[in-house]
């Protein structure tokens with residue numbers, strides 16, 4: 001610890017509390033209590049008590065302060081983590097208390113670890129030895145102390161037999177430590193034979209992991225090139241040196257394949273961190289990160305805020321994934337923050353992807369990040385062949401979505417005993433339901449969005465707020481029967497069509513909204529890998545990261561779906577997603593191919609995918625961004641004002657925009673006057689405009705878009721705007737999103 005010991009008497013602790021407030025609160029430290037920055041404490045807050053973390057300690061300044069109630073028995077937050085939390089709050093403009101909450105809540109929420117009691121033999125003989133008692137004593141393992149229930153189960157006796165043995169003095173209870181949160185991985189458990197390219201890449205990563213210096217590296221490798229095997233070598237090196245590793249993954253709850261591969265390489269599964277863990281389990285992993293017992297943690301984005309003792313390596317797998325952006329509460333991008341955390345910890349960070357984001361690519365090109373490429377698939381396997389099906393010439397029949405050439409290909413693949421995947425990134429049966437008689441559309445009462453029909457659940461569902469209603473038999477507007485019509489396809493409808501076309505195929509539809517949750521999906525993904533299905537129909541859930549060795553044909557039902565949504569990253573996203581999906585094909589013995597149904601095969605994204613000329617795509621897309629001064633060549637921030645009264649919300653948003661445009665003295669930035677073309681160094685404020693999804697959960701939404709030059713301090717600008725604009729109320733809220741990924 002580099003911080004000085006706190007003076008014992010009458011000092012003041014500045015405590016950060018996990019609520020939506022930026023400042024610390026000052027509390028008197030009662031005499032006799034030793035505190036240091038990072039310590040967890042219990043403090044009074046209004047009428048209640050809460051936990052907080054000591055952020056600083058200063059000499060007493062007079063005045064009456066409330067006292068700290070107690071020091072809590074949790075490992076203190078390390079100083080580097082506290083600095084990181086401050087940094088994240090400053091960058092995202094989120095209140096520091098909320099950022100602390102992400103880092104500390106798990107430690108506290110589960111309450112104290114229950115004391116576990118085990119039993120061991122005292123050596124004394126029981127007064128009476130019945131057959132059941134003999135069995136119980138014989139079942140007692142020599143070096144473990146099982147619980148009463150465990151022992152009773154193992155011996156096949158009732159718990160009262162065990163009680164009797166305790167009363168007799170033959171067994172005695174002993175207190176056990178908490179359950180282990182993590183197994184110890186072995187760096188040399190089973191090394192993979194690496195190809196030459198892989199070995200070269202692994203060597204660079206290993207070297208970086210040894211340096212104890214901030215070192216970001218982009219590991220770009222085509223789908224199936226074995227990026228995982230390669231970064232495992234850096235993990236092994238870090239383990240051998242006693243460091244901890246964090247592996248971030250976009251869909252950790254679904255990656256049982258990853259867990260198995262890790263176990264094959266290192267002998268045990270990694271500790272996991274995601275939202276589906278129980279609070280108790282989370283608390284244990286949290287503690288194990290803090291005391292170093294968890295050497296490798298594989299987790300979702302929030303694992304970034306764990307209190308690692310000696311973090312030496314961070315891996316961000318599928319670094320381009322939009323799932324790394326948290327869109328609620330503290331709005332942050334876990335990939336970007338991972339790089340920041342690595343800088344704070346002075347360690348290596350590996351960003352792995354087959355289709356890196358433009359931002360990361362550009363950082364690599366400019367030499368800010370190291371850059372490694374794997375150009376081919378492992379073991380000489382071929383990349384899938386991509387072909388377009390031009391829907392202008394080969395459209396599907398009316399009310400159908402699978403074109404004749406795709407039908408043909410699916411049939412042939414089935415005959416050959418091979419597995420196919422139909423990909424459509426749309427959940428449910430149909431995205432729109434309307435009345436053919438009167439034109440009535442079913443819309444969400446809380447959001448400006450159509451209700452999506454989910455035929456399986458017999459419901460109309462809003463994908464924005466979760467509103468559910470029964471699909472009626474008669475039109476609520478005109479009262480006619482049998483006039484309601486499903487428009488457009490979702491995966492459920494596609495599955496129906498596929499089942500008609502290929503009645504003999506073993507068919508699986510996979511979608512995140514089916515009953516059974518994660519457990520079921522894990523099992524189904526495994527069943528696909530084991531070739532228990534001939535045809536899989538799914539959303540992006542099946543498209544990413546999985547290894548399906550029997551899959552040889554991917555049919556993309558609507559390759560154009562993401563191209564026209566007005567998002568500046570639309571082209572990049574579509575390119576990444578389609579490449580990922582196609583990359584599921586041909587990973588086993590047999591070569592694979594992907595057929596992309598499209599209305600615009602000449603679109604640059606499709607051209608790049610079909611020709612395999614990724615360099616050209618990156619070059620063109622990067623040039624477009626540079627010209628438009630979009631990220632990474634400029635900065636963006638989205639500001640959403642929401643409220644339950646449309647007019648009041650708009651008025652508020654206008655006032656906020658005016659405040660943003662006020663000239664500021666010595667601020668270090670200049671704002672383009674409203675309505676005028678921004679100059680080279682100006683920050684521009686666009687809007688307010690009604691958001692594309694104008695209402696969500698009953699709140700009207702207006703958006704401002706702030707566009708700033710790369711060098712501008714956009715945070716300072718946003719802070720000034722917030723400081724000078726109208727103040728939010730209980731109803732009218734401002735949400736700031738620095739570097740937005742979503743423009744809805």
Ligand SMILES: Nc1ncnc2c1ncn2[C@@H]1O[C@H](COP(=O)(O)OP(=O)(O)OP(=O)(O)O)[C@@H](O)[C@H]1O
Pocket residue numbers: 192193194195198221222223224225226227228229353354378545546547583587
């Ligand atoms: N050196 C190796 N030895 C044995 N198997 C390997 C090796 N390298 C890769 N593989 C196998 O090749 C397959 C693809 O590897 P991996 O999943 O790591 O690729 P990837 O680059 O992460 O692909 P994607 O980007 O599509 O997720 C896996 O089944 C993996 O086990």
Ligand SMILES: [Zn+2]
Pocket residue numbers: 444445446447449462463464465466467696697
């Ligand atoms: Zn809704």
